[in-house]
Amino acid sequence: MKPQLKLNIFLIAVGVVFIAGMSFAGETLQQYGDKKGRSYHADLYDGKSCDSCHDNSKPTTFPADFACLDCHDGNELIETTARPEDEKWQNPHNNMHYGKDVPCMECHGEHQESKPLCAGCHSFNYPNYKK
Numbered sequence: 708m709k710p711q712l713k714l715n716i717f718l719i720a721v722g723v724v725f726i727a728g729m730s731f732a733g734e735t736l737q738q739y740g741d742k743k744g745r746s747y748h749a750d751l752y753d754g755k756s757c758d759s760c761h762d763n764s765k766p767t768t769f770p771a772d773f774a775c776l777d778c779h780d781g782n783e784l785i786e787t788t789a790r791p792e793d794e795k796w797q798n799p800h801n802n803m804h805y806g807k808d809v810p811c812m813e814c815h816g817e818h819q820e821s822k823p824l825c826a827g828c829h830s831f832n833y834p835n836y837k838k
Contacts, residue, residue, distance in 0.1 A: 736820070743818050760817070769812040781807065799823060 736743045739752035751759050760770040784800045785807065796803035799814060802825070813824040 736818070745817055748817060772811050775811040775815075797825075797829075799825065 735745060737746050737749075739749065742752065744752055756764045757766050758764045760774045761768070762771065781800070785798060788798050788800050789795075790797045800809060801807050802809065809824070815821060
């Protein structure tokens with residue numbers, strides 16, 4: 708199979724998964740015009756284009772971490788989500804597997820429901836986690 712055809716099939720599959728995820732999104736999502744998004748990011752939907760977070764105005768991939776960290780302070784997130792000493796490495800923003808380099812989009816999704824990356828193997832309780 709030609710590389711371009713493989714890429715096209717991959718992009719179509721990603722789009723289908725993205726759209727399917729949007730249609731099953733939880734209550735934390737709201738409709739803003741033709742897009743779903745988080746209420747706590749509502750200011751991003753009043754006339755700004757997708758390239759506020761994505762690298763272009765017609766995104767096909769997740770935003771880079773620096774797009775999140777332009778507005779959200781990484782060290783503040785680590786402090787806010789700190790766990791008791793015996794659970795120190797269960798901090799989702801500074802943990803034993805990734806340290807402080809946890810990719811934002813692994814757990815947080817703007818346009819569809821998501822779940823913590825750790826939930827695939829662990830059953831930690833993150834009571835303030837926003838799906």
